[in-house]
Amino acid sequence: MRKKCAQAAAGLVAVALVLGSALPHSVASKAPACGRRDEKPNLIVNGSFEAGPEFEGSYLPLDEDAVEVRGWVVSRGQIDLLQENDGKYPAAHGKRSLDLHGSPGFGGVKQPFVTKVGQKYKVSFGMSGSPGFGYETVQIAARAAGKKEVFECDMTGKTLDDLKWETKTWEFTAVATITVLEFHTTMAATANPFAGPLVDDVKVVAVD
Numbered sequence: 356m357r358k359k360c361a362q363a364a365a366g367l368v369a370v371a372l373v374l375g376s377a378l379p380h381s382v383a384s385k386a387p388a389c390g391r392r393d394e395k396p397n398l399i400v401n402g403s404f405e406a407g408p409e410f411e412g413s414y415l416p417l418d419e420d421a422v423e424v425r426g427w428v429v430s431r432g433q434i435d436l437l438q439e440n441d442g443k444y445p446a447a448h449g450k451r452s453l454d455l456h457g458s459p460g461f462g463g464v465k466q467p468f469v470t471k472v473g474q475k476y477k478v479s480f481g482m483s484g485s486p487g488f489g490y491e492t493v494q495i496a497a498r499a500a501g502k503k504e505v506f507e508c509d510m511t512g513k514t515l516d517d518l519k520w521e522t523k524t525w526e527f528t529a530v531a532t533i534t535v536l537e538f539h540t541t542m543a544a545t546a547n548p549f550a551g552p553l554v555d556d557v558k559v560v561a562v563d
């Protein structure tokens with residue numbers, strides 16, 4: 356296990372070198388938690404978006420290229436970092452999530468991680484949307500390894516205090532030693548730019 360941990364740590368350093376200053380130093384300097392041998396580690400850092408700036412209220416707008424949410428880069432902007440506030444916007448996991456529409460903006464986030472060429476990986480994440488903006492459905496695209504998959508979430512029955520998070524899954528096969536996973540809105544330009552699809556609890560694990 357020590358060797359595996361050391362390899363994972365080395366991988367993070369490699370990612371940091373690729374990203375340059377885009378990856379916070381604290382991420383590069385810390386090895387991921389190493390669990391039991393039969394547990395598959397989540398390759399994503401801060402997949403629940405809990406580690407980030409403190410703020411008051413329910414949302415914090417973040418522009419393209421922002422790196423305040425540890426491990427992630429805002430790939431398109433703006434987005435809003437959400438936090439549960441007075442019972443509104445409960446997260447899928449923890450207290451925070453992302454609205455891929457900012458204030459305003461049509462946005463996305465990305466994170467690189469170390470992969471093995473030819474290895475299959477399973478992505479899972481929580482998805483919901485912003486109730487009260489007239490949406491029947493919301494859509495998110497996931498991109499990795501040159502592939503793209505669009506996910507849709509039905510807004511029926513979702514309210515600000517009960518977002519009814521849905522778990523979505525996807526698989527891709529790595530084509531490089533570092534893979535970048537991106538989530539971004541695919542809502543039409545006519546959608547409300549202040550509120551869109553929500554994402555939380557992102558995990559990537561290797562598939563046997």
Ligand SMILES: [Ca+2]
Pocket residue numbers: 402403404405446447448449450451452555556
């Ligand atoms: Ca969360």
